[in-house]
Amino acid sequence: MSETVISAKNLSLTxxxxxxxxHALKDVNLEINKGDFISFIGPSGCGKTTFLRVMADLExxxxxxxxxxxxxxxxxxxxxxxxxxxxxxxxxxxxTIGGNIRLPLEIMGFxxxxxxxxxxxxxxxxxxxxxxxxxxxxxxxxxQQRASIARALAFDADIxxxxxxxxxxxxxxRDHLNEQLLKLWARTEKTIGFVTHSIPxxxxxSTKIVVMSPRPGRISDVIESTLPRDRTLDIRETQEFAxxxxxxxxxxxxxxxxx
Amino acid sequence: xxxxWHRAGPVLTMILLLVALWYAAAVALNAAWAKDKAAxxxxxxxxxxxxxxxxNQEKPLLPAPHQVVKEIYxxxxxxxxxxxxxxxxxxxxxxxxxxxGFAFGTALGILLAIGIVYSRAMDMSVMPWVITSQTxxxxxxxxxxxxxxxxxGVSGLLPKAIISMYLSFFPIVVGMVKGLRAPDQMQLDQxxxxxxGGATTFWKLRLPRSMPYLFASLxxxxxxxxxxxxVGELPTGAVAGLGARLLAGSYYGQTIQIWSALxxxxxxxxxxxxxxxxxxxxxxxxxxxxx
Numbered sequence: 001m002s003e004t005v006i007s008a009k010n011l012s013l014t015x016x017x018x019x020x021x022x023h024a025l026k027d028v029n030l031e032i033n034k035g036d037f038i039s040f041i042g043p044s045g046c047g048k049t050t051f052l053r054v055m056a057d058l059e060x061x062x063x064x065x066x067x068x069x070x071x072x073x074x075x076x077x078x079x080x081x082x083x084x085x086x087x088x089x090x091x092x093x094x095x096t097i098g099g100n101i102r103l104p105l106e107i108m109g110f111x112x113x114x115x116x117x118x119x120x121x122x123x124x125x126x127x128x129x130x131x132x133x134x135x136x137x138x139x140x141x142x143x144q145q146r147a148s149i150a151r152a153l154a155f156d157a158d159i160x161x162x163x164x165x166x167x168x169x170x171x172x173x174r175d176h177l178n179e180q181l182l183k184l185w186a187r188t189e190k191t192i193g194f195v196t197h198s199i200p201x202x203x204x205x206s207t208k209i210v211v212m213s214p215r216p217g218r219i220s221d222v223i224e225s226t227l228p229r230d231r232t233l234d235i236r237e238t239q240e241f242a243x244x245x246x247x248x249x250x251x252x253x254x255x256x257x258x259x
Numbered sequence: 260x261x262x263x264w265h266r267a268g269p270v271l272t273m274i275l276l277l278v279a280l281w282y283a284a285a286v287a288l289n290a291a292w293a294k295d296k297a298a299x300x301x302x303x304x305x306x307x308x309x310x311x312x313x314x315n316q317e318k319p320l321l322p323a324p325h326q327v328v329k330e331i332y333x334x335x336x337x338x339x340x341x342x343x344x345x346x347x348x349x350x351x352x353x354x355x356x357x358x359x360g361f362a363f364g365t366a367l368g369i370l371l372a373i374g375i376v377y378s379r380a381m382d383m384s385v386m387p388w389v390i391t392s393q394t395x396x397x398x399x400x401x402x403x404x405x406x407x408x409x410x411x412g413v414s415g416l417l418p419k420a421i422i423s424m425y426l427s428f429f430p431i432v433v434g435m436v437k438g439l440r441a442p443d444q445m446q447l448d449q450x451x452x453x454x455x456g457g458a459t460t461f462w463k464l465r466l467p468r469s470m471p472y473l474f475a476s477l478x479x480x481x482x483x484x485x486x487x488x489x490v491g492e493l494p495t496g497a498v499a500g501l502g503a504r505l506l507a508g509s510y511y512g513q514t515i516q517i518w519s520a521l522x523x524x525x526x527x528x529x530x531x532x533x534x535x536x537x538x539x540x541x542x543x544x545x546x547x548x549x550x
Contacts, residue, residue, distance in 0.1 A: 058448050077454055084452040086445050094467050094546040103463065104453045135547040 005159060005191045006032040006055055011064035013050060013217075023216030024050040025061070030210065030219065034158075037185055037192045039202035040210045041248060042255070047217020048195045048210075052161050055193060056084050068159070080108060082159035083152030087167055089144035091136040091151075098123070098132035101151045108155055122150040125184055142173040146180070153188065161193045166201070178204055179233055186230065203227075203245045204236060211248055213255020221251030278324055282314075285323040289313035292320065322515045330519040343499070346523050352500040354527060356416055356488035360423020361481050367424060368431025368480070369473075375432070376439040376465070377457070386436075393429050397487065400425065402494040419500075423487030427480040434476025438469025470546065474539035481531045489524060501527075 011028040014021045025047045032038050040048035053059040054066055057077040068076035076082065091100045098119050105115045123129050126146040136144055145165055152160060166174045178201060185192055196202050202209050207229065211221040225244060227235060235241055286309075293312040297304045304312065314323040322330075331346065338345035371389065374381040401422050408418040442464050450460045492502025501524050508517035543549040 053448075056452055058451060077452065080454055082452070084449070086449065088445060090445055090449055092464070092467070094470075094548050096547065107450075107453050107455045107459055107463065 002033040002035065004031050005034045005036075005069060006030075006193070007067045008051075008054075009065045011051075011054065011061050011066055013047070013054060013059060014062045025054070026216035026218050028064070028217075028219055030222070032191060032193065032208075034191055035189055037182075037194065037205055037207045038210060039194045039196055039206040039208075040212060041196055041199065041202045042212035042220075042252065043197070043214055045214040045217070046212040046255075047214070048212050049163055050217065051212075052163055052193055052195050056082060056161055058084075080155055081157055082161050083155065083157045085145075085149055085152045085160070085162040085165045087164045089136070089141075089148040091144055091147060093136055096133050096135055097128065097139065097147050100136070100147060101154050104151060104155055110155070118154050118156075122153045123147075125153060125187070126150040127180065140173075142169050142177060145169065146177065149181075149184075153184075153190075157190075159191045159193070163195045164197070165194075167197070174201070175233060181205065182231065199245050199248050200236060203241060203248060204231070204233070209244070209248055211251035211255065213252070218255075220255035221247070223247055223251070281321075281324050285319065285321045286310055286313045288320040289316055292316060318512050319514055322518050326515050327518045327522060330515045331522065334519065346501075346504070346519065349499060349501050349504050349520070350523055350527060353485070353488050353492065353502065353524070356419035356491060356500070357423055357481070357484045357527075357531070359416060359420035360487055361427050361484040363420060363424035364427030364480055364484060365431055365477065368428040368476070369435055371428070371432045372435030372439055373461075375436050389429065389432050392425070397422065397426060397490050398493075401490050405491070405494050419488050419491035422491035423484045426487035426490075427484040430476045430479040430483065431473075434472045434479075435469055438472030439465045441465075441468050441472065467546065470542065471548065474535065474542070477535045477539075478532050481535055482528050485524065485528050485531065 008028050008030045011025055012023070013025040014023050028047075028051060040051060042048050050059055054061050055068060055073060057073040066073045069079075069081050071079070071081075091097070092103070095103065101119045101122060102115050105118060110118065119132065120129070123132060126149055128143060128146055128150065131139065131143070131147075136147070139147065149160075149162075149165065166177050169177070181192075182205060194202075194205060196205075203225070207225050209223040209225065210219055211223065212218065213220045223244060226240060227244070290309060290313055293304065293309055293316070296312075313319070314325070316322075319326070334344060334346040338347075340347050340351075342348060371381075371385060375385055376382075404422055404425075405414075405418045408414065408421070439461075446464060446468075447460070450464060455463070489500070489502035489505070492498075492500035493506050501520050504520035505517055508514070508520065540549060
């Protein structure tokens with residue numbers, strides 16, 4: 001029995017807007033185990049990003065509970081339990097790549113020698129060694145996003161939350177980064193929450209796929225992947241892969257995602 | 260060398276054009292006086308005599324460029340810097356008030372901007388007053404500041420610096436409010452995920468992010484500071500400074516003196532703006548924000 005890292009019970013979140021209340025999340029229940037790679041997939045407005053933001057304590061649920069590492073989400077955030085990767089790399093243009101990765105370390109008060117050691121280690125993890133002293137504009141979009149992943153890894157949080165991190169990149173770069181991400185996950189044994197709107201990406205990466213549907217935002221299916229943890233891009237050609245992708249599509253259809 | 264001409268060419272052409280225009284205007288404007296003199300002396304002027312006269316009048320309506328250049332040369336190079344007739348001496352008086360006022364204005368502007376960005380109450384209450392302050396003509400406010408401060412025993416440099424500050428803090432406030440608010444929601448969320456406090460967010464994100472805005476404001480601010488210092492010199496009774504030269508010149512109809520003080524002020528302003536521009540380039544290059 002593996003340890004539960006994130007658990008959501010009857011989670012609801014309603015935004016009050018000028019056009020009336022919007023039910024971003026309604027009665028969401030989910031448990032994420034240590035070491036899982038969980039993808040959240042669904043059409044826009046299904047609450048997948050909102051759910052991730054609730055885990056990160058960037059949004060406060062209207063009702064229900066969320067626990068991260070056995071604490072409330074806000075305690076977990078203050079204990080820096082997770083690293084968060086946003087849709088855009090969001091690197092500071094006035095800091096070098098190394099300086100950007102050092103930023104959370106400076107904020108958290110790591111000592112200088114430790115900072116340098118960690119920056120070197122995570123740069124090596126995302127295969128950006130040698131780019132420490134470059135400025136962000138000198139790197140391609142994919143490299144910038146890798147640097148932002150390195151930044152989220154630098155302070156050794158057990159959980160990595162990623163909100164469509166490769167959404168703005170072209171498919172070739174994306175494939176490459178997906179493969180790298182799996183390697184990184186295998187090496188670091190982190191628990192990863194990954195928001196995407198790409199079915200192949202979700203199936204390729206995940207041990208568990210959470211299919212969500214909109215109005216109100218809810219979970220319509222949770223699919224345990226039968227694919228081995230150690231996988232390469234070739235696995236996408238197998239029948240097993242196609243079957244899982246088919247079930248994701250069915251889940252999306254059942255949630256009226258195609259309406 | 261081609262690079263140099265490529266850049267300087269348009270500027271030089273423009274200057275030549277302006278000088279030509281200036282000469283033409285001088286002839287046109289000063290001709291009436293020249294003809295008047297000739298009529299009273301019962302002589303008539305040929306065209307070349309007329310042109311020659313318009314360029315060398317003692318109190319022309321519009322002095323010709325060479326007259327202004329001669330006057331500037333006389334009052335800068337030929338006079339001792341300590342002389343009250345030296346434009347450099349007057350320029351320094353104005354410059355010192357400008358720089359002090361600019362320093363005050365920058366500090367006040369940045370502090371107000373921080374207050375406005377971090378406090379909703381200040382955003383609602385201070386900003387309208389900041390804008391109102393700029394709708395009051397500085398010429399009306401300046402004498403009051405001088406008189407009031409003089410009554411409490413403060414005179415000399417400080418009152419002028421305060422008037423100069425009054426003009427220069429405004430662009431700094433507006434630019435810095437915009438700059439400190441420039442970080443987007445994602446960057447602020449990111450800070451939150453690292454559990455960074457308000458002070459950390461200010462020093463690591465908001466302040467560096469605002470630098471390009473600050474420099475744009477500083478350039479406007481320093482020019483406004485100079486105007487403020489000159490205006491501040493007018494009600495003091497034309498004792499010293501470029502403003503005093505302008506006022507004294509207009510009392511005695513010394514148009515050449517007015518124009519040379521004007522040109523001096525313009526050159527000073529251009530120099531100050533260029534200096535800020537240079538500091539901007541060095542700073543932003545060091546920060547990696549200039550590619």
